[in-house]
Amino acid sequence: MTCQKKLSLLSIAFVFFCGGSAIDYVALADDQITPQQRRFFEKEVRPLLSEQCYKCHSEKSTKGGLRVDSRSSLLMGGESGSAIEPGDADASVLMEAVRYETFEMPPSKKLSDEQIAILDKWIEMGAPWPGDHGDVVPRPESKSFSDEELNWWAFRPLNGPTPPTQLDHPEWCRNEIDQFIAAELDHQQLVPAPEADRATLLR
Structure with a gap:
């Protein structure tokens, strides 16, 4: 076998074993x-x-x-x-x-x-596709989110916050949810509305 033929066979082997997947x-x-x-x-x-x-x-x-x-x-x-x-x-x-x-x-x-x-x-059979010339269509870019967006309250884990106790009108509160509401009212410098009587509620 001539040197040239050996070189050709080695080239073919290289394509199959090292670069076969490229096609x-x-x-x-x-x-x-x-x-x-x-x-x-x-x-x-x-x-x-x-x-x-x-x-x-x-x-x-x-x-x-x-x-x-x-x-x-x-x-x-x-x-x-x-x-x-x-x-x-x-x-x-x-x-x-x-x-x-x-x-x-x-x-x-x-x-x-x-x-x-x-x-x-x-x-x-190699997945032949007539007319496909290798022009890959780019995938739509996925939206990236900023740190501020990722820190949005709805994405944060629940952490069991402690209800505020330093309130201007603690007597208005009946439960822990009321304590948070009262704290925000204090922050806005608002006074809780008085409790409505039954007649007012029925209206």
Whole structure:
């Protein structure tokens, strides 16, 4: 074997063992997709994804940060990481979800065994997607909250505050809640209203 041939074989081995996963994260060129794969995708896969998944995971809605309307978006994934592992359906989060192994997608009704088999076959063949040129659509940026917003009273844990006792009109209080009200009235320099008689209450 010549040195040049040895070098070529070593280069191929390097691609498979060290960089084999790199091809997973770029689009397959259209000329790499066979006519059979193209027909299978257009006849079986695209209609299935459109009917069962686009409502919650496409341009109009990206629940969980995930879009499934392109191969690139599936590879980018959502909050749980990449949705597919081309060539390995069992390692794909999408398959775990449609099989109801972890997540349950679609949540309303599990796909039929035939539909699950379609997605399984598609991913095993490398998840070919005609026309996908690798343009990943950025996920919508999640809102970040300021320290002031995160310190909003509704987000704080309950801590059992001690009712105030230094009050201008302690006799008005019947319970601990009244003590807090009376303290705020004092702060606003207001006097509690006198207790109404029964006739006034009945009106």
